[in-house]
Amino acid sequence: MPDQFSDGDRRPALSHDTARRLRSAFGDRVGHRAPLARLTTFRTGGVADWLLETRSPDDIVTAVRLTEDLGIPLTVLGGGSNVLVGDGGVQGLVLRVRHGAVARVDACSVRADSGVTINGLVRWTVHRGLGGLERWAGTPGTVGGGIRGNAHFDGRLLGDIVTAVGLVDSTGRVARVPADDMGFGYDVSRVQHSAELVLWAEFRVAAGAVADLRAAARRSLAFRKRTQPLDRASAGCVFQNPRPDDGPLPDGVPRSAGALIDLAGLKGHRVGGAAVSEVHGNFIVNEGGASAREVRALIDRCRAAVRERFGIVLREELVYLGEFETEE
Ligand SMILES: Cc1cc2nc3c(=O)[nH]c(=O)nc-3n(C[C@H](O)[C@H](O)[C@H](O)COP(=O)(O)OP(=O)(O)OC[C@H]3O[C@@H](n4cnc5c(N)ncnc54)[C@H](O)[C@@H]3O)c2cc1C
Structure with a gap:
């Protein structure tokens, strides 16, 4: 499913009317x-x-x-930490969702706007002695991206501590949706x-000692440092872990x-500037100057090799945005 509200078959976004109306709504904040x-x-x-x-x-x-109203595609980027943008770019308007507020709703919940970073939310809650989010320390990206993909860490899902989400649909209608209606599952x-x-x-929170919460956050950061190639450009895990119904695996293979x-x-x-990380097999790293085409070719190669060896077809966790060259 493309992350766009509509597909333009040419580049209608470049019309004068589009330019005028975007600028009249957002002024110089709109880049071209x-x-x-x-x-x-x-x-x-x-x-x-x-x-x-x-x-x-x-x-x-x-x-x-x-x-x-303009009939142009809208694509959303949060922290850009789980996407591969095509070399052909993105048609229409790209929203880079940033900034926003965090506030206490009541004794046991906090509300964060979608542009708040997960790390910013962790700091905000830990500093106030509110427990629940500390283990998410070090997760790149924003609240919006984390909700969309139901970010996971150490066997837990972000959706497990969500109580409600504010959503806007493609017509502009806004709704408060209880967590039970969010369809949360692994990466879903x-x-x-x-x-x-x-x-x-x-998010649901509970009172905790600041020192304990800080220690838990530090443990998460240390675990990431040990297990992920944090010194390289990447988009985190490329593939979802296979589910039991994807097929059997040989004994002892996780x-x-x-x-x-x-x-x-x-x-x-490697394919060009893209390489499978030596630290974590599910990370592809950009060693410098990798094109999206090279990254995608390496992703396809990994999927083909795993399918050939284990009969399992891996599905992407990472999201493709925009235009990709098609192979001849
Ligand atoms: C080093 C590293 C480590 C990582 N570790 C983890 C980890 O432990 N666990 C984990 O789950 N992920 C991890 N990731 C992946 C990534 O951090 C998460 O998937 C994160 O939640 C993505 O958030 P984002 O704001 O960067 O989203 P983006 O990458 O910007 O976007 C991802 C998708 O969400 C959509 N989106 C973004 N904002 C919104 C919004 N407001 N409303 C609707 N859709 C939106 C985009 O259109 C796109 O489809 C890691 C990535 C890196 C680079």
């Missing part, structure tokens, strides 16, 4: 032909026809209504299928995409 690579942790990809960095949920709702939320955008989320890629002999394997 804006490079996206620097806005992603993979550091690859082409340009956006139009780019707007949002400051609040209201900006998101205004942009949704305006692009719906309803947002992936509904084309709704996340405006904010509420249901871990990284382990399967490693056992298929692909650690260190």
Whole structure:
């Protein structure tokens, strides 16, 4: 499912009317032909026809209504830490959802706007002696991206501590959705299928000692440092771990995409500037100057090798945005 509200078959976003109306709504904050690579942790990809960095949920709702009215595609980027942007760039308006507020709702919940970073939310809660989010320390990206993909760490899902989410649909209608209606599962939320955008989320918290919460956050950071290639440009895990119904595995082989890629002999394997990390088999790293086409070719090679060796077809956790060259 593409992360766009509509597909343009040419580049209607470049019309004068589009330019005038985007500028009248957002002024100089709207960029034109804006490079996206620097806005992603993979550091690859082409340009956006139009780019707007949002400051609040209201900006998101205004942009949704305006692009719906203009009939141009809308694509959302949070922290850009789980996406591969195509070399051909992204048509229409790209929203870079940033900034926003965190506030206490009541004794046992906090609300964070979708542009708040997960790390910012962790710091905010830990500092106030509110426990629940500390183990998510070091997760790149924003609240919106974390909700969309239901970020996971150490066997837990972010959705498990969510109580409600604010969503806007493609017509601009805003709703408060209880967590039970969010369709949360491993790497899954309803947002992936509904084309709704996340405006904010509420999280369950409980009183805790600041020192204990800080210690738990530090343990998460240390674990990441040990197990992930944090000194390289990447988008985190490329593939989801296979589910039991994806097929049997030989005794002793873990249901871990990284382990399967490693056992298929692909650690260190390269296509151009893209390489399978030596530290973690499920990370592809940009060694410098990798194109999206090279990254995608390496992803396809990993999938083919794992399928050949284990009969399991890996599915991407990472999201493709924009235009990719097709292989001849
Ligand atoms: C070093 C490293 C370590 C990582 N570790 C983990 C980990 O432990 N666990 C884990 O789950 N992930 C991990 N990731 C992946 C990534 O951090 C998470 O998936 C994160 O939640 C993505 O958030 P983001 O804001 O960067 O989203 P983006 O990458 O910007 O976007 C991802 C998807 O979410 C959509 N999206 C973004 N914002 C919104 C919004 N407001 N409303 C609707 N859709 C939106 C985008 O359109 C896109 O489809 C890691 C990545 C890196 C680089």
